[in-house]
Amino acid sequence: MPPAKANLFSLPNPLSNIEVFEPLFDKGNCLIERIISSGQITPAGEWYDQKRDEWVILLQGQARLAYEDGSETALESGDYVLIPAHCKHRVVYTSAEPPCIWLAVHLD
Template identity: 50%
Template sequence: MQVQNLFSALPDARAAEVFERLAGEGDVEIERIVSHGQSSPESGWYDQPRHEWVMLLQGRACLGFDDGREVELAPGDALDIPAHTRHRVSWTATDQTTVWLAVHYPMCDR
């Protein structure tokens, strides 16, 4: 076991978002995403086969959905995005680093 601090050694994300796998096994993955002014391309939608729970730890961001909704996130805000919900990053803060924690997990039969 090793203690990890999600705010230490933040990579420079001004040129591109940085995705870092922190833990996971099988169909579950936990990652840190570091952004600095990025947005998804206008034609670029995420349509993932797994659910994604995301929390904004630092900075500000906005997620857009193909049904027209936009959700602005501030530090501490979390959102559970169901699998195959088309979404994109509308914007992330340009004046500070934005840090996300994302958990990707499979759809379950209940």
């Protein structure tokens, strides 16, 4: 039986009030997930401190990441960034229109 087809740009209707994390592939030391954000940010004072490297590309929308050292990275459609393991970061902005569609690859 052939694998099922899916589309990264297909959005749930209606969009949720919470961020959607959808694993697309999870095997061994690699997790690929689609994330849909529509205005959600990391709560104040909280940081992501992941044990794996994360390569992330913003496929649609605009977003901004902040880092513990005070720097920020603005992202537009097509921009990508590699976030090393244990690099504390947070999402401080995501566009609601259009919603953000991220593709994240987590690697050991």
